[in-house]
Amino acid sequence: MDDERLESHVKRAQELIGNDTKEVPAFWINKYKKEAAKNWDMFYRRNTTKFFKDRHWTNREFEDLAYQEGQSKVCLEVGCGVGNFVFPALIENPGLFIYACDFSKRAVDMVKDNEHYDESRCKAFVCDLTQDSLTDNIPAESLDLVSAIFVFSAIPPEKFAFAIQNIFKVLKPGGAVLFRDYGLYDEAQLKFSAASDKKLESNLYVRQDGTMSYFFSLEDLQSRFEAEGFKTLKNEYIYRETTNRRLELNVDRIFAQAKFQKPLA
Numbered sequence: 234m235d236d237e238r239l240e241s242h243v244k245r246a247q248e249l250i251g252n253d254t255k256e257v258p259a260f261w262i263n264k265y266k267k268e269a270a271k272n273w274d275m276f277y278r279r280n281t282t283k284f285f286k287d288r289h290w291t292n293r294e295f296e297d298l299a300y301q302e303g304q305s306k307v308c309l310e311v312g313c314g315v316g317n318f319v320f321p322a323l324i325e326n327p328g329l330f331i332y333a334c335d336f337s338k339r340a341v342d343m344v345k346d347n348e349h350y351d352e353s354r355c356k357a358f359v360c361d362l363t364q365d366s367l368t369d370n371i372p373a374e375s376l377d378l379v380s381a382i383f384v385f386s387a388i389p390p391e392k393f394a395f396a397i398q399n400i401f402k403v404l405k406p407g408g409a410v411l412f413r414d415y416g417l418y419d420e421a422q423l424k425f426s427a428a429s430d431k432k433l434e435s436n437l438y439v440r441q442d443g444t445m446s447y448f449f450s451l452e453d454l455q456s457r458f459e460a461e462g463f464k465t466l467k468n469e470y471i472y473r474e475t476t477n478r479r480l481e482l483n484v485d486r487i488f489a490q491a492k493f494q495k496p497l498a
């Protein structure tokens with residue numbers, strides 16, 4: 234996005250967000266937060282494996298993932314859904330083993346039912362990242378990488394600290410979190426604000442189906458990982474212009490992409 238276009242996008246975003254002042258009653262906010270796992274499980278009952286596209290861009294965006302001759306790595310994908318990250322990564326990177334967890338049992342069962350699920354290279358299990366210890370399924374300090382692809386946005390911000398600490402414990406010293414999620418002022422946030430009855434808290438919204446979506450500024454993201462002991466190696470906005478063919482519209486997407494390292498010492 235060029236500077237002029239970005240400036241006008243940010244201005245429009247700030248106006249829309251500033252005008253979105255209607256409050257969702259506390260009862261409903263608590264209910265969405267309490268029933269997050271149930272709402273995602275129902276999402277997978279409705280959509281099965283048909284909603285998200287396979288993510289074939291991860292080797293390009295995260296060079297740590299890309300296979301190098303003779304190298305083996307162990308990764309955990311948190312909030313794996315039905316495996317749209319996991320299976321392309323396993324196919325493209327022969328030296329990779331992936332643990333995959335999600336708090337939707339239905340999603341985890343779909344991962345296990347995938348024709349490419351091979352227990353010698355993958356272990357899928359149910360886990361709520363915000364309350365269940367990952368060390369119940371993964372040895373402490375054993376992972377090279379953790380991928381967090383559009384999962385933290387589904388978590389209420391007061392639970393980020395527990396989730397980040399949980400990840401910290403299973404990473405090796407020197408291991409890294411590969412993060413990609415919705416960025417502040419992404420078009421999806423503007424759509425929520427325009428609807429004006431979806432905002433639960435600052436930058437946190439609820440979809441029609443009860444699942445939540447948070448939007449990250451780089452400062453917010455960095456401070457949350459650094460507060461739990463991580464070092465920031467990369468932290469940037471990714472701008473993508475996508476076309477909605479049905480509505481014949483060009484849409485400005487903004488993602489936050491980062492790499493956080495568990496210090497060596």
Ligand SMILES: C[S@@+](CC[C@H](N)C(=O)[O-])C[C@H]1O[C@@H](n2cnc3c(N)ncnc32)[C@H](O)[C@@H]1O
Nearest residue numbers: 273312313314317335336361362363382383387
């Ligand atoms: C947008 S999907 C992304 C799926 C996958 N990472 C991908 O790239 O296709 C978000 C996933 O996070 C899961 N999730 C949300 N909160 C979670 C939590 N507290 N613990 C574990 N999984 C969670 C949801 O069930 C859902 O499958």
